[in-house]
Every structure is written in structure tokens, then in C-alpha cells.
Amino acid sequence: MPSTPTALDIASIRGQFPALDQQVHGKPLVYLDNAATTQKPQCVIDAVVNFYTSSNANVHRGLHELSARATKAYEAARAQIASFVNADAAAEIIFTSGVTDSLNLLASTLGASTLAEGDRVLLTHMEHHSNIVPWQMACERVGAHIDVIPVTDIGELDLQAAADLVGPQTKVVSCVWVSNALGTVNDIAAVCRLAANAGAISIVDAAQAGAHVPIDVQEIGCDFLALSGHKMYGPTGIGALFGKRERLEALPPYKGGGEMIQSVSFAGTTYAAPPARFEAGTPNIAGAIGMAEAARFLASLDRDAIHAHEAALNQIATESILQIEGVQLFGRSANKVPILTFNIDGIHPYDLAPVLDHYGVAIRTGHHCTQPLMDRLGISAAARASFTIYNTREEVDVFIHALTRARQLLLG
Numbered sequence: 001m002p003s004t005p006t007a008l009d010i011a012s013i014r015g016q017f018p019a020l021d022q023q024v025h026g027k028p029l030v031y032l033d034n035a036a037t038t039q040k041p042q043c044v045i046d047a048v049v050n051f052y053t054s055s056n057a058n059v060h061r062g063l064h065e066l067s068a069r070a071t072k073a074y075e076a077a078r079a080q081i082a083s084f085v086n087a088d089a090a091a092e093i094i095f096t097s098g099v100t101d102s103l104n105l106l107a108s109t110l111g112a113s114t115l116a117e118g119d120r121v122l123l124t125h126m127e128h129h130s131n132i133v134p135w136q137m138a139c140e141r142v143g144a145h146i147d148v149i150p151v152t153d154i155g156e157l158d159l160q161a162a163a164d165l166v167g168p169q170t171k172v173v174s175c176v177w178v179s180n181a182l183g184t185v186n187d188i189a190a191v192c193r194l195a196a197n198a199g200a201i202s203i204v205d206a207a208q209a210g211a212h213v214p215i216d217v218q219e220i221g222c223d224f225l226a227l228s229g230h231k232m233y234g235p236t237g238i239g240a241l242f243g244k245r246e247r248l249e250a251l252p253p254y255k256g257g258g259e260m261i262q263s264v265s266f267a268g269t270t271y272a273a274p275p276a277r278f279e280a281g282t283p284n285i286a287g288a289i290g291m292a293e294a295a296r297f298l299a300s301l302d303r304d305a306i307h308a309h310e311a312a313l314n315q316i317a318t319e320s321i322l323q324i325e326g327v328q329l330f331g332r333s334a335n336k337v338p339i340l341t342f343n344i345d346g347i348h349p350y351d352l353a354p355v356l357d358h359y360g361v362a363i364r365t366g367h368h369c370t371q372p373l374m375d376r377l378g379i380s381a382a383a384r385a386s387f388t389i390y391n392t393r394e395e396v397d398v399f400i401h402a403l404t405r406a407r408q409l410l411l412g
């Protein structure tokens, strides 16, 4: 029999996030914009402050105590992220500035080394712009083409159609694991298998997955996986790209500069092995340390309990929002995280957020950097409430109450 997950101590988790403990417009903050960025626990804030307070120096090149400390902490952060995603080795982790940066790195270097005229890159209709535009730029440069896995009416990938889209010219399959607009948790292992069977490189956008689902790159079988620090309780401006060792070794450099070379002369330059090859310039040392602390924080929690808590929030929020007249809820997969994207008949989503803000409720409106998906849904924008581990059932009630009042106010 499966063991019953222990309940999360939400009060204790909330207590670790100082930003949650404040009033907005005289009301307790209800932060439901977690898909845009999560709040940070005290341990992450402390890790960043401590680094700047006692160990700040540049990494790798200094023969003095502080530089040695900074280098040790930075490389320990790499090892922590490797363990977080179950990579084989720390050298399979590249620090970047985020998922956008990681996907640009891949599109640019694979565009230069792997894609040729007539090749095809397979994406999905639910991608964030950061997993579309870099590929369009890369494909344009070499004369390659993009194919798109369709999304069903309930917001799932049509994997049957995907199988028909893969062919001998498919060189790259790049897919979001958890949709930031639909909440859908895609069967990412199936997508990676599809790529592997076609001899294509598989790339996973795990921006939203980081906070919600345990990550095991070996189990998924991906070639690359991109994580965003700020969406998993870490700092902004830091991300991590996992790449299988042999895949990374086969890639040319992305940016040129210090740190990424073996030797430089005007006759020519030779490049360092990964990961240094992809980390030109002074890295975001404090960010990497903060991100590693966030990974440690997440790893310390009971992942089954997180799943149970988030599934309960999703269920109660979904049932409640559907009671409100005129609500259209997008993304109805049974396998989803608590991201609710919706519109209310007769109300522009941009009018909703400011009213909710007056109730202390922070949500996001817009196209969520998924314009092709919005087109597929037949809308130009939507409101989105995204919940995470520190949100409570009481906050669902405040959100639903505020939404009901907003509807009354805006429809007159």
C-alpha cells in the first residue's frame, strides 16, 4: 500500500518566508504570483548576505583566502544543483542567468554545430516565448524549420500527433515540463523517449517544474534541462543548465571572454572544457550560492507532502472558481500544478488584477509570454493565480471572495 504522505507544516514553512508576513493596502498579503517568481526563504536570503558579508571575492583566479572561500562555495553550489537534479557529475551543471539564458545558449550553440538547412526542431504549442524565439532565430540563420506539437482542448500535449511529427530531419526536441499558463505537467519522459528514438537531442524547460516536481534527469532521460533559480525560492538572475557530459563536450562556446578559455593568443584561442567553456566572465557567485541553498531547502521538504498539499489547493481552488458565474478556466488536465488561468465573461483581465490587489491578493494578467498558446485558446490575455507550498486553504477563500467582489464591482 502506498504510504500516506505526512502533512506539511504550512505555518512553519510560511514562517520562513519573511516577505509573506506583510499587509498590502491594509490587508494581509495573499501572494498568488508564484509562477512569475516565488518568495525567498530566510535561509536563501542569509546565504546571499553571508557570502557578501564574509566571503566576497572573485572565483577561480585568486590565490588568497577569500577567493578560495568564494571558489569553494561556488563549486559546492554546482555540486548541490547536480545532486538536486541527480546529474552524474557537477561538471554537467552550467550556471546561467536563468532559463531564458540557458535556452538561448542551446539554440545558439546547437544552431552553430548541429542544425543545418532542412533540419527540423520540434516544440510544443504551450511553450514560453523563451523556448520559441531563440529557436526561430537559430532556424532562420541556417534554414531549419520548426514543428509544433498540438495542445488538446483540456491543455495536454497530443503525443500521438507528436509521434507523427518526428522524422529523420528532427534534430532537436525542446519541451516545457510544467506549463506556466496551463499548469499541465507534461509526460516529459515520453517526450524525451520520442526524441531519443529519432536520434534527436532532447531539451527540457523545467522553469516551473523546479518548485513543484522532483527532478531526476536520469529517470527523464533528457540531454539538457534548464532550471530557474527565482522560480524555486532562489534569487533572480541565476539559473542552471544540466547537460549530459558528452553533449556539453560536443558544443562550441556560446559567449567569449575570460574563464572560458584554455589559452589565448592572436594566432588563435583554445577553449576550456565544460562547464567553464560556457561560463565566460565573472559569474553570479552569490546567485549560485543562493540557488543552491534554495535547492537544499526544497530537498529538506517531504516531496510527497508537497504534492498532496498542492493537489489539495488545486482541487479546492478549481472547484471554488468554477462556482463563479461566467468563469472560463484554461488548463483542465488531471495532471497539473496549482496554476489557475482564467477569464470572467464581460471583464477584461487587466481590470481584475488591480481590484484583487486592493484585497491584498497578488495575481498576474496578460499573455504570460505564451502568445501562441493564447491564440490556440482564442484569447489575447487571461488572469492567472498560481499557488505554491506556502499558500493556504484560507488564502484560496480570500482569493475567491475577492474575485466574487471584483466581478460584482466590474459588472455593476
Ligand SMILES: Cc1ncc(COP(=O)(O)O)c(C=O)c1O
Residues within 6 Å of the ligand: 035, 036, 097, 098, 099, 100, 101, 128, 130, 131, 176, 178, 179, 180, 205, 207, 208, 227, 228, 229, 239, 369
Ligand atoms: C515555462 C517557463 N519557461 C521559461 C521561463 C523563463 O525563465 P527565466 O525567468 O528563468 O528566464 C519562464 C518564466 O516565466 C517560464 O514560466
